[in-house]
Each structure stands twice: as structure tokens, then as C-alpha cells.
Amino acid sequence: RTWNFAAGPAAMPEEVLRQAQAELLEWRDARASVMEISHRSKAFMALAAEIESDLRGLAAIPAHYKVLFLQGGATLQFALLAMNLAAPGQHADYVLSGHWGEKAAREAAPYVEVRIAADARASQYRALPPRADWLLDSGAAYVHYTPNETIHGLEFADIPEVGSVPLVADFSSSILSAPLDVTRFGMIYAGAQKNIGPSGLTLLIIREDLLTRATRPMAGIFRYAEHAAHESMLNTPNTFGWYLAGLTLQWIARCGGLAAMAVRNRRKADTLYAAIDGSGGYYRNPVDASARSRMNIPFFLHDARLDSVFLRESEQAGLLALKGHRALGGMRASLYNAMPQEGVEALVAFMQDFNKRHG
Numbered sequence: 036r037t038w039n040f041a042a043g044p045a046a047m048p049e050e051v052l053r054q055a056q057a058e059l060l061e062w063r064d065a066r067a068s069v070m071e072i073s074h075r076s077k078a079f080m081a082l083a084a085e086i087e088s089d090l091r092g093l094a095a096i097p098a099h100y101k102v103l104f105l106q107g108g109a110t111l112q113f114a115l116l117a118m119n120l121a122a123p124g125q126h127a128d129y130v131l132s133g134h135w136g137e138k139a140a141r142e143a144a145p146y147v148e149v150r151i152a153a154d155a156r157a158s159q160y161r162a163l164p165p166r167a168d169w170l171l172d173s174g175a176a177y178v179h180y181t182p183n184e185t186i187h188g189l190e191f192a193d194i195p196e197v198g199s200v201p202l203v204a205d206f207s208s209s210i211l212s213a214p215l216d217v218t219r220f221g222m223i224y225a226g227a228q229k230n231i232g233p234s235g236l237t238l239l240i241i242r243e244d245l246l247t248r249a250t251r252p253m254a255g256i257f258r259y260a261e262h263a264a265h266e267s268m269l270n271t272p273n274t275f276g277w278y279l280a281g282l283t284l285q286w287i288a289r290c291g292g293l294a295a296m297a298v299r300n301r302r303k304a305d306t307l308y309a310a311i312d313g314s315g316g317y318y319r320n321p322v323d324a325s326a327r328s329r330m331n332i333p334f335f336l337h338d339a340r341l342d343s344v345f346l347r348e349s350e351q352a353g354l355l356a357l358k359g360h361r362a363l364g365g366m367r368a369s370l371y372n373a374m375p376q377e378g379v380e381a382l383v384a385f386m387q388d389f390n391k392r393h394g
């Protein structure tokens with residue numbers, strides 16, 4: 036069988052895909068596919084409510100946070116969050132720990148005065164900016180950071196303390212990978228295509244008082260309050276993606292919930308880092324040990340001339356999508372929720388064998 040290490044769109048749980056396949060033509064008693072029925076039908080509205088309730092249960096989301104399922108990916112939120120959370124002329128603090136934080140700051144800049152409160156560029160994004168060095172301003176509209184940097188492979192182990200300014204986090208690549216204290220955030224957002232479901236769906240969890248902050252004139256489709264007032268059905272949503280996200284949430288619950296996910300994910304990452312660090316320099320991960328991501332693990336061979344051989348042979352061995360992001364080169368293994376320990380063991384066995392054969 037194959038193991039898919041893609042960074043996103045990423046592997047989905049096999050059980051979810053099989054369930055979707057089994058009910059693809061006739062969903063429940065709709066006598067049609069779930070993607071063929073109106074989003075405003077009783078059946079779909081009930082499904083949407085079920086999904087929200089399952090998510091609230093899994094992630095312990097308090098009642099004063101609104102859950103939205105939108106489109107446009109995390110990239111649209113880079114701009115929308117600035118438009119909605121900051122008034123014209125206000126400033127916001129951004130903490131940069133990799134590619135995606137940089138992009139979030141760039142996309143927000145037309146709508147808010149972006150201040151870089153801290154950045155780890157000097158370390159070439161191999162370490163997190165130490166919390167003591169962050170220049171936060173209590174007058175900022177919000178503080179934005181990226182808890183897990185998908186390309187550089189850095190992750191914050193803890194939620195930073197930022198005082199009373201709302202903390203906004205792009206959780207695209209680590210949402211639902213471990214329990215999270217939602218109350219520490221003003222807003223959490225995530226593209227679905229790593230840990231939630233297929234691409235084309237974006238999850239927002241936003242504290243209710245922030246919904247109505249927007250003061251600038253803008254179209255309804257850009258307004259969080261409008262989406263909230265219409266239960267994420269302001270226009271036709273990605274119904275199939277929403278449904279698949281629902282199946283994925285049920286799968287996480289069957290696995291034991293977020294606490295069980297945290298244990299699985301820690302063990303997988305530890306297995307791969309141990310293989311890299313124990314390879315005597317044959318493989319190398321450059322990230323500071325305290326900042327290493329559990330989800331995305333970039334690694335480099337001691338000789339880059341072997342990269343193409345490694346990629347060809349790993350693919351032949353059923354280990355898919357290990358090519359690193361073009362910005363960094365080398366390899367990257369993404370170990371989201373759907374990747375079982377068995378897949379990581381298969382990768383490690385291949386890496387050890389490759390080392391022996393090409394050492």
C-alpha cells in the first residue's frame with residue numbers, strides 16, 4: 036500500500052474515504068448524493084448543525100465563540116481578518132516564524148498598518164523568536180502568529196501570552212492535532228486541506244465580540260458578522276467539503292478525540308526525528324529542537340546529489356510526496372492526523388535501507 040506524506044491537500048483517513056464512497060450516490064434518505072441537494076434543505080441544514088456540534092464537542096469551543104465554514108482558503112483570511120478586526124488607520128502586531136506568517140503580514144498590509152513585533156528571519160527560520168524579544172503594543176488591533184509553519188517546519192509548543200489584545204492564529208497545518216484552549220484566542224482560522232478535510236473549505240472560530248468590529252464599508256461577503264448571521268450560508272457553500280469534514284470529525288472522535296490525536300502525533304514525530312538525528316549526519320533536520328514541528332518535518336540528505344534518487348526510490352516503495360517545498364529543497368514529510376504510525380515506520384525503514392545502499 037502507499038503512504039502519502041503530502042503537505043496539503045493531504046492524506047485523508049481511509050475510513051472517511053470509504054464511508055464517503057459507500058454513501059456517495061445516496062446519502063441518508065435524500066435519494067440523491069449529498070453534493071446534489073440544496074444547502075438550504077432540511078437535511079443539509081441538519082448536517083451542518085451536527086458538524087458544528089461535533090466540532091464544538093471535540094475542540095471544547097465555548098458558546099461565546101462562533102464557528103464559520105467559509106471558502107477562499109486561509110489566504111483569503113489573511114486579508115479578511117485585517118478588514119474585519121482593524122479599523123482604518125489602526126495597527127496590528129505580526130510575529131513571523133516562517134513563510135506563511137510573512138505572507139499573512141503582506142496580504143494584510145493594504146488594510147491595516149502591519150508592525151512586525153518579532154521575526155525569526157535572522158535564523159533563516161530555524162528557531163522561533165524568543166517571547167522576551169517580542170515588541171507588542173497594547174494598542175494594537177490584534178496580534179497575529181502562525182502556530183505551525185508548514186514549509187519551514189517550526190511549531191510553537193505553547194500559546195504565547197499577549198495580554199488583552201486579541202490573539203489571531205493561522206492554525207492551517209496543526210488544527211485538531213492536539214487539545215487547544217480556544218479561550219486564549221480572539222480568532223483561529225485554518226484551511227481544511229490538512230487535518231479537517233478536502234481543500235475548498237476554511238474553518239473560522241471567532242470570539243463573538245470581534246464579529247462586529249468592522250467599521251469600514253465593504254461588501255457583505257467580506258463581513259464576518261454577515262457570514263455568522265447566515266450560519267455560513269450567505270451564498271452556496273462547499274457542501275461536499277463540509278460533509279467530508281463532518282466525517283473526519285467523527286473519525287477523530289472514534290480515535291479518542293484530540294487528546295488521543297496528540298499522543299499519536301507526538302509518537303510519529305518522535306519516531307521520525309529519532310531516525311534523522313540517529314543517522315550520523317546522513318539525514319539532517321536544521322530546526323532548533325525546541326521549535327520542531329510535529330506536523331511537517333523537513334529533512335536533507337548529506338549529499339543533495341542523492342535527492343532525485345531518494346525521491347524516485349521512495350515513490351517506488353509507495354512513499355508518496357516527500358519532495359521538499361521549492362523554497363527549501365530537500366525532503367519534507369507531513370504527518371497530519373490521518374498518517375498512522377505504521378506509515379512513519381515504513382518511511383524510517385526505507386530511509387535506513389537507503390542509507391545502507393547508498394551510504
Ligand code: PLP
Pocket residue numbers: 042043107108109110111135181183184185186205206207208226227
Ligand atoms: N497558512 C498555512 C500555515 C499553510 O500551510 C497554508 C497552505 O499550505 C496556507 C496558509 C495557505 O492556505 P490556502 O491554500 O488554504 O489559502
